[in-house]
Amino acid sequence: MAITLRAMSDALGGQLHASAQVGMAAVIQGIAPLATAQRGEISFLSHIKYASQLQQTQASCVILLESAREYLPQHAACIVSPQPYLYFARLTQWWRAQTSTPVPPGIHPSAVIHPEATVHPQASIGPLCTLGARASIGAHTRLVARVSVGDGCILGARCIVHPGVVIGADGFGFAPREDKSWEKIEQLGAVRIGDDVEIGANTCIDRGALDDTVIEDGVKLDNLVQIGHNVRIGKHSALAGNAGVAGSATIGAYCTVGGGAVILGHLTIADHVHISASSTVTRSISEPGLHTGIFPIDKNDDWEKNAVTLRQLSKLRDRIRELEKRLPASS
């Protein structure tokens, strides 16, 4: 089938401006980044600050802000949108719908489903998944492949769960015995996941010890993320790859957590808090905004000198104090 610029803007809106070389009936072959787009492809400019990149593009059409139009090469058509990046996201969805067969609902015969599990008829359970007793999968939710959902764990509607995900393994709970070996605390809670949640490959969400672990609507988890027992993540928060959230931490809504970041247990993170990649959150955060704790990387020799000195930092402070005492304030 031919995807024309006109069909695109009819479906997605925006103001389509044809060029002398690219008419509204022009057929678009693909979507590509500005730098590598070829003739016959559509691209996008997300921010006006990147407008200089327009000059070199070979794209036949660019999605952009009205204010960016003046930088567009003459050969190219454009679609003007107040939010080009959001328009691009919707274009990728429309594009996929035009070019691929949707995954049909149903349960793959290789999946192992407990007879007491509940799967909505519009859900899709891919190959080699396992669902435990009383697990429940909502409408239009898709477990891609090799996903395990434990007993009593619930997923809402329109979730996407990538391969290798484990929902509802036991939380890490043990009480020390007299001899310092460990007594298991049975994890009697479950996991409750809202609607429109996406969970990346090999991510783990543990069941609660007594109450449930809760992932609210619209949360996005990247790959290899660890969510401990009784964690609660507020709606529309997003956690990047390798991040870890320890038990009973509460993350607010609209937060972002960078890759490899660690949030310790029992902390509370307010709404709209952003944690930089690799940072470790050791206390609750009530102030919205970006929070960071990363050791700056350096050439190894330079790092070594600074790291050695860092071990003496509190002594250096004492030496500065001493110098200040001995040198009276200038007046």
Add this chain to the structure above:
Amino acid sequence: MAITLRAMSDALGGQLHASAQVGMAAVIQGIAPLATAQRGEISFLSHIKYASQLQQTQASCVILLESAREYLPQHAACIVSPQPYLYFARLTQWWRAQTSTPVPPGIHPSAVIHPEATVHPQASIGPLCTLGARASIGAHTRLVARVSVGDGCILGARCIVHPGVVIGADGFGFAPREDKSWEKIEQLGAVRIGDDVEIGANTCIDRGALDDTVIEDGVKLDNLVQIGHNVRIGKHSALAGNAGVAGSATIGAYCTVGGGAVILGHLTIADHVHISASSTVTRSISEPGLHTGIFPIDKNDDWEKNAVTLRQLSKLRDRIRELEKRLPASS
């Protein structure tokens, strides 16, 4: 079935003290944290320092220390134990035994078992597991689902292995060739795991290069933990989520390693060492106790100022020395 306080204390011990409102025959509906427990539920107070939380609880019964009894609201019954948290752990186990059907031993028909693997008749191999040649699974050990155990790897008795775990993949061993490409070192060792070990979802334990990788009795590994080849972890040590132990490191007994911590290769960690979350162990540790290395998190602007200065730290030290030289010691 009805679970009464009397049945509970008959099974688990402790001194049960009924109250005017809650008799020994009172039926308990569930276990809950102090803060959210409702009438008909049992809770616990682990430390006397949290005794003030007792005042507000709606729990019908609380497991507590003798010294905490005076803070208990009149309406509530209690069970006195010298170790309330350990009592609670055992209660969760007894509770599960009363309310759930135990997982029966046997091999799920979807599991792929090498004909030369050995599975104890009292072990449970869940759906979609794979066992390699000469793999051996001990009595009452449970592979929950989607667990892979490689050739020659051995698990003892009463282990619990959560979904997605990989035991006995090849260790990461390569020798550089003349042209700086890599020659694979075949990993000829295996993995030996003791009794009462629990392994969290998607955790990986690599086989040894020549000797075996060894996990001793009672070790607990959380989710997404990486154990390199020829690592040895001493009995009853516990490693939290996303932790990584590089090849040939030896961790003693009764250690704990926090989430996201990294232990470099070929190091030796003594017994009873505790590593804080996110810390990186770059040298052997012989002294028991808590060891930490975390960059403190801060508002991003404050972090940036301090991080920039950190790159000049050894120069700052030199400037302090210079000042000290120029300002003779006060006497």
Add this chain to the structure above:
Amino acid sequence: MAITLRAMSDALGGQLHASAQVGMAAVIQGIAPLATAQRGEISFLSHIKYASQLQQTQASCVILLESAREYLPQHAACIVSPQPYLYFARLTQWWRAQTSTPVPPGIHPSAVIHPEATVHPQASIGPLCTLGARASIGAHTRLVARVSVGDGCILGARCIVHPGVVIGADGFGFAPREDKSWEKIEQLGAVRIGDDVEIGANTCIDRGALDDTVIEDGVKLDNLVQIGHNVRIGKHSALAGNAGVAGSATIGAYCTVGGGAVILGHLTIADHVHISASSTVTRSISEPGLHTGIFPIDKNDDWEKNAVTLRQLSKLRDRIRELEKRLPASS
């Protein structure tokens, strides 16, 4: 079958020097590290600096440099090689070929293969793998077990992919909507993996958003590594366990990345760059060599004092400046 020293050196080269006690026809039972090798075993000495370890060894034969021969105990035979560690690597491969049946090519009946996937007749697809539409697996490549390869993703020849690996899950791409919820960006690219790549257990390589994610020939990825969408990793680079590379980062050839390290998105790392374990790369690196950023670990009390002071570091610098102003330079 009997493996003799003569058979070994016939197959692998090097100069074999028998001893009075160990002749060329001596049978070797196993390979072991110098420290634990017993009579009848072969070992290796990788560097002359470890030559003192030779004195105590019980090994019947040691692979070593010519210059190390003088330290060898009289009882032992030796094989002289200019690169003993590389010789040892090749020995492990030859040893495995002598002692094990090779994994036969073919597709395990429990694997779920899309009818439009392509598997080379000399490839081996292990149990419980899934291959999507137009996935392609090259000659002599082995998916060990429970590996998922998504639609359109391509692996070259002679790759080894360990259990739990996910290739071609969706990259983590979302555009913010007006209400700060997330609009999914369909991931329309795929993953292209070259020849001789090894991928560790539970590692994830995401498909590209528009272009492909690319892993070049000879790359080695350890366990639990996260590779974001549109990342490119140059030939013969090696990434250790729990490392994470965020979207659109480019890593050069012949790089190494230590365990738990994080490389932020859209950065460029030159060829021959080495990143220490646990370090976070926050800017592009053009200079080859070792780069590090780790907070030094310490006893917790000492760490706490230094960490508190670190939060005031830029103020300490200001106080040093002030002192310098007040104390004129000595001349």
